[in-house]
Amino acid sequence: MAGRDYFWCRCGRSQQQPFCDGSHKGTGLAPLKFHADVSETLYFCGCKHSHSPPLCDGTHNQLQD
Numbered sequence: 265m266a267g268r269d270y271f272w273c274r275c276g277r278s279q280q281q282p283f284c285d286g287s288h289k290g291t292g293l294a295p296l297k298f299h300a301d302v303s304e305t306l307y308f309c310g311c312k313h314s315h316s317p318p319l320c321d322g323t324h325n326q327l328q329d
């Protein structure tokens with residue numbers, strides 16, 4: 265939604281993926297803020313390996329099990 269800030273979970277511990285729920289406390293990591301300038305459909309990274317965080321860049325397709 266335009267004008268809204270989103271906080272992408274960088275640590276992987278959040279129960280509200282892909283967004284931060286505060287579970288990073290004590291990890292030394294912090295969420296990455298994303299400000300939406302316009303209202304549009306975007307895909308936030310869920311695998312935490314994107315080279316363009318917080319958004320998906322397709323890297324998950326190259327991950328091995």
Ligand code: FES
Nearest residue numbers: 273274284287288
């Ligand atoms: S819960 Fe993961 S960065 Fe906040």
